[in-house]
Amino acid sequence: MKTQLNWRNTTAIGLGLMAMTFTSCKKDSTETPTAKKSYSANISNIGTNVITQTYKELASKSAILYSEVVKLKDNQTASNLDIARGAWRDTRVPWEKSEGFLFGPVDTKGIDPAIDSWPVNKIDLDAVLAGSDALTESFIDALAGELKGFHTIEYLLWGGTGNKQVGDFTAREFEYLLSVTENLKNKTKILADSWDPAGENFVKNLTEAGTSSSIYLTEKSALQELVQGMIGIADEVANGKINDPLSQQDLSKEESQFSHNSKNDFANNVRSISNVYNGKFNVNGLGIYDVVKESDQNLADRLNDEINAAITAIDNIPGTFSDAVFNNQAAVNEAKDKITVIQTTLESEILPIINNL
Amino acid sequence: MTTSCNTKEEIKPQSRSRLYAGGETTIFEESSFAFSSPASNLTGDNLAQHLDGDAAFEQVFVTPPAPLNQGLGSIYNNSSCIACHPKDGRAPHPTELNDFTGLFLRGSIVGTDAHGGPLPIPGFGDQIQQNSVIGTKPEADFAVVYTETVVTFDDGTPVTLRKPVYYLKNTYIPLPSQVMLSPRVGPPVFGLGLLEAIPEESIVALADEQDSDRDGISGKPNYVWNHEEATMQLGRFGWKGINPTVLQQCAGAYNNDMGITNPYFPVENSFGQTNNSDPNPNDPELDQQSLDDATFYCRTLAVPAPRNVNNEEVLIGEKLFETIGCAKCHVPKHETGVFPGIPEISNQTIYPYTDMLLHDMGFGLADDRPSFSANGQEWKTRPLWGIGLTEVVGGHTHFLHDGRARNLTEAILWHGGEAAKSTSNFKSLDAKNRAAVIAFLNSL
Numbered sequence: 001m002k003t004q005l006n007w008r009n010t011t012a013i014g015l016g017l018m019a020m021t022f023t024s025c026k027k028d029s030t031e032t033p034t035a036k037k038s039y040s041a042n043i044s045n046i047g048t049n050v051i052t053q054t055y056k057e058l059a060s061k062s063a064i065l066y067s068e069v070v071k072l073k074d075n076q077t078a079s080n081l082d083i084a085r086g087a088w089r090d091t092r093v094p095w096e097k098s099e100g101f102l103f104g105p106v107d108t109k110g111i112d113p114a115i116d117s118w119p120v121n122k123i124d125l126d127a128v129l130a131g132s133d134a135l136t137e138s139f140i141d142a143l144a145g146e147l148k149g150f151h152t153i154e155y156l157l158w159g160g161t162g163n164k165q166v167g168d169f170t171a172r173e174f175e176y177l178l179s180v181t182e183n184l185k186n187k188t189k190i191l192a193d194s195w196d197p198a199g200e201n202f203v204k205n206l207t208e209a210g211t212s213s214s215i216y217l218t219e220k221s222a223l224q225e226l227v228q229g230m231i232g233i234a235d236e237v238a239n240g241k242i243n244d245p246l247s248q249q250d251l252s253k254e255e256s257q258f259s260h261n262s263k264n265d266f267a268n269n270v271r272s273i274s275n276v277y278n279g280k281f282n283v284n285g286l287g288i289y290d291v292v293k294e295s296d297q298n299l300a301d302r303l304n305d306e307i308n309a310a311i312t313a314i315d316n317i318p319g320t321f322s323d324a325v326f327n328n329q330a331a332v333n334e335a336k337d338k339i340t341v342i343q344t345t346l347e348s349e350i351l352p353i354i355n356n357l
Numbered sequence: 358m359t360t361s362c363n364t365k366e367e368i369k370p371q372s373r374s375r376l377y378a379g380g381e382t383t384i385f386e387e388s389s390f391a392f393s394s395p396a397s398n399l400t401g402d403n404l405a406q407h408l409d410g411d412a413a414f415e416q417v418f419v420t421p422p423a424p425l426n427q428g429l430g431s432i433y434n435n436s437s438c439i440a441c442h443p444k445d446g447r448a449p450h451p452t453e454l455n456d457f458t459g460l461f462l463r464g465s466i467v468g469t470d471a472h473g474g475p476l477p478i479p480g481f482g483d484q485i486q487q488n489s490v491i492g493t494k495p496e497a498d499f500a501v502v503y504t505e506t507v508v509t510f511d512d513g514t515p516v517t518l519r520k521p522v523y524y525l526k527n528t529y530i531p532l533p534s535q536v537m538l539s540p541r542v543g544p545p546v547f548g549l550g551l552l553e554a555i556p557e558e559s560i561v562a563l564a565d566e567q568d569s570d571r572d573g574i575s576g577k578p579n580y581v582w583n584h585e586e587a588t589m590q591l592g593r594f595g596w597k598g599i600n601p602t603v604l605q606q607c608a609g610a611y612n613n614d615m616g617i618t619n620p621y622f623p624v625e626n627s628f629g630q631t632n633n634s635d636p637n638p639n640d641p642e643l644d645q646q647s648l649d650d651a652t653f654y655c656r657t658l659a660v661p662a663p664r665n666v667n668n669e670e671v672l673i674g675e676k677l678f679e680t681i682g683c684a685k686c687h688v689p690k691h692e693t694g695v696f697p698g699i700p701e702i703s704n705q706t707i708y709p710y711t712d713m714l715l716h717d718m719g720f721g722l723a724d725d726r727p728s729f730s731a732n733g734q735e736w737k738t739r740p741l742w743g744i745g746l747t748e749v750v751g752g753h754t755h756f757l758h759d760g761r762a763r764n765l766t767e768a769i770l771w772h773g774g775e776a777a778k779s780t781s782n783f784k785s786l787d788a789k790n791r792a793a794v795i796a797f798l799n800s801l
Contacts, residue, residue: 103389107443108752110457113417121429123420127491144436144457144488146419215749217664218387225388225749232390240412252424355385 037294039357040209043222045285046276047206051101052195053281054272058094059185059192065091065153066185072166073174081166085157089261091184092150096265099236100272101229104202105194115187117145118255120155128176135175137182148180149187151255156180158258223354226288227346230273234343237269242336245325254322262321266335267314273342274307288350295353303345310338375689378742378801379548379660380705391661391746392445392547398701399657410654413647414438414445418615420490421639428642430616431493431634432486432627434461438651441543441614445658446750448543450521450760454499455487459543460759461614462499462523464536465726472582472589474599475537475728480530480630484613485538493627493634497525497532508770511785516770520721521761529632537733539724540759541596545750548742549594549603550656550702552709554693557591563688563712574685574775576714579730579737585621593713596758597728598737607652611643619643656699660707661743665800674797677790681782686738686775688712710741710801719773722757734774745799765798766791 068087072080095116098106106112125147133139140148156177158164169177193199205213209222216222241262244253256262274280279287293300313335317324324332377383382396395407417437421427435441441448441459448459462485465475477483481496489495503519510516523540525532561578568575579592583601592598600606608621618625618640625640627633665671678684687710695703715735725733736758744765748754754764762768772780783794 104752107389108449110443113437113440113457117417119417119419119423119425121419121423121490123423124491131491142456146417146436215752216387221387221749224386225390228386228388228390239408244412 037357038210039219039223039291040207040211042279042286042288042290043209043219043226044207045279046226046287047195047203048197049283049285050275050279050281050287051098051206052192052197052203054094054098054101054275055188055192055195058091058098059188061087061091061094062181062185062188066181069177069181073178076166076169076174078166081157085259088150088153088157088259089264092256092261092265093268095150096268097272097275099269100233100276101226102232103225103229104205105200106191109190109194111187111191113145115145115149115184116151117149118151119146119252120151121146122155122160125152125155125176129170129172135172135179137179137186140176140179140183141186148183150184151258153177153180153184154256154258154261160258162258162260220354220357223288223291223357224351226276227351227354230276230288231343231346231351233269233272234339234346237266238336238339238343241266241269242332242339245321246329246332246336249326251322251325254325257322260320260322263314263317266321266339267311270307270310270314270339270342273346274304277303277307288354291357292350292353296349299345299349303342303350306338306342306345310335310342313338374706375708376662376666377706378662378708379551380693380702380707382548382551382657382659382701382705383662384659385662386659387661387664387746387749389444389750392545392658392743392750394659396657396659396701403653403657403699403701406650406653407657410650410652410657413651414442414654416647418617421642428615428617428639430488430490430627431625432489432495432632433616434484434486434488434614435459436615438610438615441610442546444750445547446545447747447753447755448760449751449753450542450755454501457488460499461485461487461541462525463539463541463726465728466533466537467535469727473580473729474582475726478533478536481528481532482613482626482630484626485525486613486616486626489632490634494529494632496630496632497528500524500526508784510791512787514788516766518767518770519761519763521759537724537726539726542755542758542760544596544739545743546655547658548660548707548709548740549606549658550696550699551660551693551705551707552593552711552713552740553603553656554696554699554702554705555691555713556694559691560591560593560713564714572685573778574682574716576686576712576716576738577730577735578713579715579728581729592729592737596736596739597731598713598715599728599731603655604648604652607655608648611648611651617642619648620645621648653699656696657701660709661746663708663742663800664745665796668796668800670793670796671800672797673790674793674795674800677786677794678797681786681794682776682779683794684710685779686712686714686716687741688738708742711738714738716776717774718771718776721773722771724758741798741801743801745801765795769794 065087068084072084195202205215209216210219256265277288279285289300317331318328381398384394384397416426418426418429420429435457451458451460464478464485466478468476475483486496487499501521501523503521506518507515523538564576564578566575566577579598580589581592581599583590590601594600594606608619611617611619612622613626620641623641689708689710691707693705715731717734718736723734727733756762756768
């Protein structure tokens with residue numbers, strides 16, 4: 001996981017001094033801490049109302065996708081295929097909106113690689129389809145990440161060239177599709193439950209950051225986690241998802257290449273940043289914005305302008321991303337640059353504020 | 358920056374220096390990204406290569422032929438670097454050994470190869486791959502049996518340790534008798550370039566093979582085969598220090614762990630085996646640039662700074678770490694020399710807490726599988742920097758070569774052999790002082 005910040009303007013020594021200042025002024029745990037502003041409400045709101053809710057939505061959309069695939073298998077019509085494809089796109093929305101916080105169970109339980117690995121291992125997939133194993137959900141679950149999850153489902157629904165017709169499906173493909181979507185449903189349910197206070201309650205690490213969390217021993221470390229998560233996805237979209245196919249003029253490097261869903265992926269990744277930053281998913285609450293504005297109201301507002309500008313730039317890419325990579329490079333570059341602006345602001349202006357709390 | 362602090366809270370001089378655990382590469386990061394940042398002094402072309410290496414490290418390989426990332430297998434343990442080093446950190450001890458995890462088994466038969474290294478198992482090689490591309494039989498399934506033992510502190514507090522014993526099931530051909538197996542989990546990958554840049558003479562100077570100072574501790578260098586330079590060199594990487602360079606460590610992992618042939622190790626790990634279904638139309642599968650980038654990445658990740666260095670309990674623990682003898686092998690401080698091409702890791706004062714040497718750790722931890730100079734009871738001292746961030750990065754606190762220890766206390770209690778005296782000292786501490794030692798480790 002990378003971060004592109006060029007440290008030339010912020011020497012290591014300077015950073016060290018900031019950190020040291022913080023450390024050197026920290027009271028021993030045995031003493032009563034001086035009244036320091038608490039950001040527990042911001043961190044808790046993001047954990048409870050943004051992250052946990054996003055995962056709940058992902059689980060419920062995945063369940064709908066599974067039920068639409070069941071309908072398609074039982075009634076193989078062009079219309080049901082369209083509905084199933086739409087359900088895949090709908091499920092992709094909360095997933096992409098969750099990629100601004102790829103920490104905790106999604107990572108430690110190996111869920112990300114199990115549901116969002118790519119490229120699809122087509123050679124192995126063909127070999128499984130040509131074989132005689134019963135394609136149960138547990139059989140699929142035991143396969144490598146490159147044979148299950150979003151992109152394998154996408155490949156099966158759209159085909160390698162994107163013009164697959166409902167009549168092109170084999171019985172084995174339907175069998176595989178059914179189990180692989182059931183597996184996605186199960187994995188996303190595990191993910192949602194892992195954050196849910198009624199489940200494994202990982203969210204308590206945010207609601208109790210700086211008090212009884214065993215991993216976020218200070219509120220600052222939880223805020224760092226949230227900001228680093230935002231930086232991580234901004235970097236991934238600008239320098240990976242967009243730049244790899246663009247700079248190498250190679251569509252094999254486009255992630256959602258079969259469905260041509262890339263522009264939606266990018267925009268929802270940016271919305272993921274917005275949701276954490278503003279503490280807003282279905283309801284409005286405190287976010288990182290409210291931490292930043294205490295130091296710098298203009299900066300706090302500017303990042304929101306930059307987020308909106310990036311989404312606009314993505315929307316302004318004409319046609320599909322696959323086409324624009326070759327035929328509208330200026331528009332693609334513009335989107336990339338606008339996302340890089342977000343990353344730079346987070347890294348060089350907002351993270352230092354957090355580090356100095 | 359000016360902040361008013363009470364003088365009594367100012368960082369003590371010794372803590373001030375250890376705060377920069379990775380010298381000028383150090384980052385101040387306490388989140389799950391603590392092991393994943395470029396060295397904070399990287400700029401220009403070196404930063405660019407690090408970022409290219411980051412992409413290489415996350416690349417997921419698939420069965421050839423394929424337009425992207427082809428070359429997986431035919432037999433393998435996992436399909437990307439990051440899968441065994443999650444967030445550039447430590448893989449957990451798996452709940453299911455045959456899933457795609459960060460644990461695998463090495464294997465050998467009695468005897469040594471031409472360079473004094475382990476003799477591969479005929480038909481299996483020196484690493485067992487439990488996964489394969491579809492249509493190929495993996496070499497075996499991994500299996501494990503745990504036995505539990507109770508260790509008691511001098512104050513009567515019991516601790517249960519679990520000892521895993523590994524074996525193979527469903528081998529694709531009968532396994533020869535007298536096979537030695539040894540487990541490994543993927544360790545963190547930050548700070549490796551700094552360890553590679555410690556001058557050999559500094560490490561060798563710490564060795565005391567005959568225990569001439571009679572302190573019961575006799576660190577010993579491992580001398581291993583450098584495949585590229587065709588010479589014996591000081592081993593620095595791997596749980597027994599069997600690789601002399603980060604490059605050989607990375608190239609070996611590509612080849613053995615993922616089945617990706619590369620310029621350094623161009624022959625498939627299944628070559629000559631009856632389960633080899635890789636017709637090798639495209640070796641090496643990884644180009645030199647990608648191998649160099651991934652290697653550069655592992656050499657230039659930042660070391661996270663310790664936390665709470667001023668905390669009273671941590672300071673007590675730091676002192677105890679020294680007085681009960683831990684620091685004799687977990688040597689806190691080193692100076693790096695000049696590393697060609699990477700000034701950022703050259704001439705740095707670092708605090709890795711390792712002597713980079715082999716020590717007899719007793720029969721409890723023994724894998725009974727020699728590797729070059731390392732016998733079946735010897736392991737290389739692990740660096741401890743960043744160890745307190747294991748849980749936030751990886752969601753677990755599994756330690757030692759196979760992750761058998763479920764927390765730091767268990768990890769300490771597994772230390773036998775040359776470390777037995779220190780362990781016994783630790784067991785004699787009262788609960789408050791034991792907690793202080795753990796608090797110190799967690800501050801790293």
